Structures are given as C-alpha cells and as structure tokens.
Amino acid sequence: MPNSELSQGRIGWQRRTGRARLAIWFAWLVGVLFIVQCWDIMNAETIWDFVWDAPQQAGDLLGRMWPPRWSVLNRLWGPLWDTINMATLGTLLGIVLGAPVAFLAARTTTPSLLIARPIALLIIVSSRSINALIWALLLVTILGPGVLAGIIAIALRSIGFVGKLLYEALEETDASQIEAITATGATRGQRLIFGFLPQIMPVFAGISVYRWDINIRESTVLGLVGAGGIGLQLNASVSRLAWPEVTVMFAAILVTVIVSEYVSAKVRAHII
C-alpha cells in the first residue's frame, strides 16, 4: 500500500509503508531461499561430472546427427499418415465425448447442479491433469501397442480440454437470448438447439481446430511409449543410436507441427 507520512516535520512520500516494504523484502527472501532449497534437493543425486561434460556431449551429438540420412524419409510416410490419423480421429472422438460433458458441467445447461455437475467437473479435471503420453502408456499396457491406443489416448486428453473451454463458453452465453427462446414455450432440447448452439458454435469450432493442432504435436511423440506413428520410428532410431535418422525425424516432426499450426491458425481466423 502506498503511504504518505510525516517525517521530521516534512511531508514525505514512499510507495509503501515501512512494514509493507519489510514484508515484501521478507517474501522475496523466503521465495529465493525456497527455490535454492528445491535446487539442492533436486540435485542431491546429480552426478556433476556428467553435467560438466555436457558441452562436449552436445558437440558429439551434433557431430553424429550431421549429415542427416534423408533416405529414411521413405520409411516415414506411413508413420506420418498414422500420426495425423491418430490426432484427427482422436480429436473427433474427444469432441464427441467432451461436448456432452461440457453440457453437464455448465451451470446454465446442467440437468442437476448437485450430482451431474460435480461428476462432469471431475471428469474434466482428471482428463486435463494427465498428459496424453501417460494415457498412451496406460492404454498400450491394456490394449497392446498400436494406433488404436494412440487414438484413445488423444481422445481421453481432449475430453478435458474441449469440455473445459466449452463449458466456460456455455456459462458466458447471453441469458436474454435463452430467455426469449424459453418464452416461446420451447422444450429443454429446443432451448439447447435454438438458444445455446448458435451462440457457442463458433467457439466450439475454434476450440476443436485448436485442439487438433495441439494433438498433432502430441501424437508425434506417442510412439515413444508404443502407440504408433512417427514416434515409434523415433524411439527405434534413438535406441539404435542411429542419430542421422533422428535428425530426419526431427525435421519431419518440425514440418508437420508447423504446417498444422498454420492450417489451424488460418481456419480459426476464417471462423472468427
């Protein structure tokens, strides 16, 4: 809090009172000590010889990665197609499952505030807390390796994302429009279709495309845990220490991600 005080008979001015200033310095001190403490705990088992060795390792790695073995690209088209399919089908499935959850979670549309809403919110937060890669790890253990595990992993992670953004949009809808539709004697379902849907459609489409773009990036690495796509090839090459191939795969991932980001940005700009 700012403060003006009388000191030695003159009006002085300081941004904060003495006590507030002290409290702020103290908070900074505690914060810095806390971070240093975390650093110490974290590095309890760090082997510093390896760390000091890092620049040399980095140079070594770069040396091995160059020149890239471009011929490997011919093996990558199939996995890339799988990657894109995992992202696209996973997004679609996530939307199909996430949209009803959003309707259950939004205060404005939920059938019951006491039962349905908390359950829907729990589904959303659980899905959001857990990265697609962990979902994939789990599903590969259950379903076996393959694209299917990847699709479901992407879908499970997308439910929370789509659900959260969509239910927030539903809660921000214009109440007077809904009121007008209700006043015509519309049923619950008609209210959804004529009152809510027109208001949230652009947001919904935007969210979906945005999530698709994120999912492309995520699905490039799902193969690391066995769920198909280019990550599978990457994992194989890394474990064989075939670094010239890894370079090509990095390049392929980079291009895929950039293209999907570009497409998503274009589509979203068009929607809005």
Next chain:
Amino acid sequence: MLTIRGLTKTYRGGDRALDSVDLDVPAGQLMALIGPSGAGKSTLIRCVNRLVEPTAGSVEVDGTMVTGSGTGALRLARRRMGMIFQEYALVERLSVMENVLSGRLGYVGFWASWLRRFPQTDVDEAFRLLDRAGLTGMQDKRADQLSGGQRQRVGICRALIQNPALLLVDEPTASLDPKTSRQIMRLLVELCAERSLAAIVNIHDVALARMFVQRIVGLRAGRIVFDGPPEALTDAMLTEIYGEEDWAASAPPADDETA
C-alpha cells in the same frame, strides 16, 4: 526561449507534414497553435522534443540546440521541456504520486527511480504542485481511478515538476467537457504566468483559444499561414486556415450549454 528555423518533416511515403517552419516563442508567452486535422500541429510539437525526428531544420530551447544532439544530450534537453497530452498518457497502473514524480526521471539515476527513492525536494515540490492543481490528498490513488479532468491535472503536475522552460501541450482539452476544458486552460495560463514559461498549445477549439491566449499561430498543410493576436484572427483568416465555412453563424445559446 524557443527558436525554430526551417523545420521540415517528411514522413516515409513522402507525406510532408511540416514545410520549413520558422517560429519564435519568448519566455512567458502562451501561444496557441490552430489548424485543421493533419495540418502538422502534433508533428510540430513532437519535433521540438524529437519524439518525432525532424527531417531538416533546427530547434533551440533556452540556448541549447535540440536538433543534432546525441542521446544523452537529448535527454538533458527534454528535461527542460514539459509535455502534456491529449489522452493524458498517465501510466494507469501507477499512483498519482508516482506519475508526478516520473517527471523527475531525467534528474535521478536508474536505481533510485526503480526503488522510488526520489530526493526529498522533489517530493516536496510534488506535494506543492498537487495542492496548486487542486489534487490535495489524491497522491495515493491509482491513475485509472481518476476522472478526466483530474487526470489532466496530474499530467500538468508531471510536466511542471520537470522545472521546464517550455511547455508542449497537445490538445489538452479534446477529451474533456466544456467546463473542465476551461478550468484546465485557466490553470495552464496561470501556471505559465507564475513561472514565466513559454508554451505551445495545440488546440482544436478556436473559441477557447481566443479566450485564453495572447498569440495564435495558424498552421495549414505544414506551413504557418497566420501569426498574430486573437483580435486579428478574422473570419477571412479562419477560411484561409480551415477552408470555406460560415464563421459568423453560431448555434443557439441553449444548445451551446449542452454541446
């Protein structure tokens, strides 16, 4: 006090905003600069403190050359020129006092200003100015909590605490209602007289300018087309500056109040 010679500004793309302007403003004179939008009023005062870099010509303030000086010298020169803005341009998330004291930034070092450790004399002066501008007790309010008139008063305090020799005032009343506009103009006139400051005031409202200043300069397409006392500003002259219009006709008095 202020001497401008051959000041020219050509923007990229070839727009000539100022065309070889010569102008002298002596100490203690409040000068109004009028002219249609796009005549170069704003460019002119920004060329004086080089917020806009002039293409050619010279500006001298209080015996110091402003044009052609390096970054450090420019900062020293800017300390002698207070500027007041149309939309107030206060730093909205800082308190009134911090905004006023920011006028002293050219005088204090970086670390002192970062820690808000301004010399006691600056703080005393800030309180004096706030009192003078009718903002007693407002020092700890955040700037975005103030009304338009109050903000402009803070803007005036910020300019004056620089202890300037020259005030550059850009449309001080354009965002204010008529009553507040007059109060702000009156405050400016009084302060300039008290401190014998030279001032250039860009202003749209010709009637308001006539009411308060001793000298009016008319600008059209980057050239000075009129320079004289308010009485000499005839309807013919206004037509010369602004273009054809029936200057004698005025709205009925009743409307004038609510305008």
Next chain:
Amino acid sequence: MNGWAPAPLIANPWARWGFYSGAALYLMLALGSVQVNWARLAEGLKRGGSFVGAFAHPDFVSRAAEISEGFIESLTMTVVATAVGVVLAIPVGIGAARNLAPLPIYGFCRALIALSRTFPEIIIAILLVKMFGFGPLAGMLTLAFATIGFMAKLLAEDLEDIDEAQVEAIRASGASAAQVLVYAVQPQVMARFVGLSIYRLDINFRESAVIGIVGAGGIGATLNTSFDRYEFDTTAAILLLIIGIVMAAEYGSGIIRKRLQ
C-alpha cells in the same frame, strides 16, 4: 409452393458436396488404416477392467518410498524450472517485441521461441538427457526451456500491445531507455505476467510427470515402472495424487490470479 430451408454453411453446392465427400473419404481411409487386433483387445479389456477397479483400492503404501521420492523430484523440478524459465523469459520476451527490440535481436528471440514451442517437451528431454545424464537436472532444463518459449511469446504479445502514449509521455520527460521500461512498460504488463507465471507452474508440474518416461527424473519414472510391473494399484495411487495436486494447484492459482485482478 414456397419451401424454406436454412442456408447451408458452404454456399457453392459443388464446394459443399466436394467438402463432404472429401471428409467422408478421408474418414474411411483413416479408419481403414487402423489395425485392430481383436483377440488382443478382448484380453486387454479384462486388464482394463482390473485397472479401473484399481482406482477403488489404490495402493499408496507398498511403494510409498518411491512415490514420495518421485513427487519430491517432480515438485522441486517444477519450482526451479518455473523460476529459471520465467526470469530468462523476460529478456527474451523484450527482445521478441517488435516495438522495443532492433531487428537482429528480434529475429534471434523469435527463432528461439519458435524452436522451444514447436518441439514437444519430451523430445527436448531426450536430447538433454543424452547431454546431462539421467536425472531431474535434465528434466528441469527441459521444463525451463519450454517455459521460456511459452512465457516469452505471451510477454512479447503483451509488450507489442501496450499503450504507446504512456511510453511517449515518460520518454518526453527525459527518461533513459531503462527508466522507460520500468515506468511506462512494466506497470502495463506486470500483473498479467505474474498471473501467467503461476499458470505455467501448473503446466510444468503436469509435464514433469511425463518427461520421467525418458529418464529426466520425477514421478514419470515411478509411474512408468509401475506400468511395467503391472502394479495397477500403485499406478492408480500415483494418478490420483497427480490429479489431486493439479486440482489443488489450479484452485490456489485461481485465487492468486483473482487477487492480482
């Protein structure tokens, strides 16, 4: 007869039907290329059932030492990475704001941001583990690198959106470039920057659970091990803890961000 139907989304009928059939064709091809091993799936469903069942009786105890070590690593990693990343994001963000930085610096900072944002964290983690050895230090560096990209991009956008009049006013008083930053720029972007840092803390914790899979320390490694051993009760316990911490962190950061306005 006056028929009426709602106007279609795509006006040109050729483009509309072209789009629909293209989408249908893609869906068919994509679905067709998904190979499903039904025998394996049927077997998996049973295992899936036992996994879902595990959530009813999560086992926090048998692997308590490993779990707590994993979480301490994840949390300390998250804190240090966020602190380091946020501090480094400030100069990078200023450098990536077109209205503040000269062109060469702008180009460099934008390239750094793009690099940090396009690659998934786990790929960065693979490389850093190769360089720095296994353990949370590599993970911390991964998260810090990702934080720089995220925070610097958003900071740069905020900086490019600031009110120039306030900057002009401070500059006109004779302030130096550093003083302009502190008096005119910082007040305009500070509150949102602090809010985003707290948000990034959340994200970093979630990511810290992942990068352990490739050996970069944290709870991910513990989680991975529990999968490999088919100890679903322990897996369930870890996942529940992650969800709980994320919920608590989101609730807490929501309160802090509200207080910052």
